[in-house]
Amino acid sequence: MAAMISYPETLQFRQAITDANNYACPSSDGHGKQLPVLNFIGTIKLHGVNAAIGYQKGSGYWCQSRNRVITPNNDHAGFAQHIYPIADEFFIAHVLPDCPTIREHYQYGDRIVIYGEWCGGNIQPNVAISGLPTMFVIFKQKRSRTYWLDPKEWTNIKWHERSIYNIFDFPTYTIEIDFNNPELSQDTLTRITEQVEQQCPVGVHFNRIGIGEGVVWTEWTNTGGNLTFKVKGREHLVTQAKALVSIRVTKLTNIDEFIEYACTENRMRQALDYMREQNVPIEMKTLNIFLRWLGEDICKEEKDTMNASNISAKEVIRVMTKKAEAWFMENITESRKRNNRQRRTGKN
CATH class of the missing domain: 1.10.10 (Arc Repressor Mutant, subunit A)
Structure with missing residues (x-):
């Protein structure tokens, strides 16, 4: 039976700074806390709609948008219509053989949810990927309701012939952030975002000129993918913030x-x-x-x-x-x- 497992909201950098307190440790002098220094991987933020495919042994598969389970007869942007005919073959031929961890937990009966962006076509206007054939770009995977799978487990999961891509097919970025001095990261985060906005790297991959939306940054080693934040380009901000990357x-x-x-x-x-x-x-x-x-x-x-x-x-x-x-x-x-x-x- 389909069970909606919603994708969580992605924070702003200033909110991630607050959440970093959850990973603090006692300072070396024994007074107060020392905030962590963490390495983040940045992936391209695509402008489409949030979508996912879920699987559970004995229950089959389901599709979901950000807020509800969808079907070909009650769809959103055509995602379920695209996925339903190929969902079983995708999982059996392209997911289970390439990901032993998913295979193990699937056999235990855990729910497996593959999240991504359904984008291209006329789903969202005014970005480089607008007008391309619609595609599903995987950006995160979860088992049960709690545990994110490390990207090392799933970067090879894709099926290009059926327009299923992996966000790691495209350029990525890295940054070390010292949460004791987060302002030291502002310039780098801003520069990378502005580069992506000026010319979307996913657009470049498909020989399309145009802007990108931004970058999503995720820390995996110490927080298991739970500490993440987004930086959008100026044209996609939902506030009138003066800085792209606010720390306060x-x-x-x-x-x-x-x-x-x-x-x-x-x-x-x-x-x-x-x-x-x-x-x-x-x-x-x-x-x-x-x-x-x-x-x-x-x-x-x-x-x-x-x-x-x-x-x-x-x-x-x-x-x-x-x-x-x-x-x-x-x-x-x-x-x-x-x-x-x-x-x-x-x-x-």
Whole structure:
């Protein structure tokens, strides 16, 4: 039976700095704690939709998007339609033979979940991989609900003939981060992100010119893949942060400044993406769903900023609603105009 095992949210660098406290050890002088010095692997962050294939012995396989189990008849962006006909063969011929750890835990009855980005085609616009044939790019694998599998176990899992790739097929990066002095890593993280944004390395692989979204950084040796963070390029940020790589919480002076910072067009477009994933029509009668997701996302992702700025969730919802409702209405109007133009010109 399909059992949804959601992919966790990926943190910002400033939040990873806070989480690094969980891996601190006593300082050499016996006073206080010494934060760790950790080595991270950076992989290209692709702009598509989060998707996964799950397997369990005796229960078969299932597909999922970020928030729900999907099927060919109740799909998201065509992922299940692509995977269902090949899921068994992929696992039997391309996963189990190449990964003894997965094979062992699968035999024990553990759930195996293969996460990746379903991207290309018209899934997301304005990036280098837009317009390429749709592909599933594996970026992480989990057994049960808790344990990430080390990349050494699964970097060979792919099936290019069926448009299944591995994120390690493409360029990767490394950085050592001293969490006692995280500011020393800011310039390197920023430089790498700007390079990826200027020209997506995955696009280069497929001979496509265009921008990339950013980089995801993961530490494996000491944290088992649990300490991870993302750095997006300027065009994909969901806040009006002054720096790509912030090490401290932004403190804002009032609620209007906070809404300008947090309630951005990119974030509102993410709310529309959520509605599409849930098969919710984007129209005025579903405005409440749009506002609810947007408010929850802002209050979750920017909780530390809200606390530092002494701003309550109630204030956020009140002021956000006016801005977001106007944007939502404008988006619907523009969509109708675009659809009317397409009908007049006979385009689909």
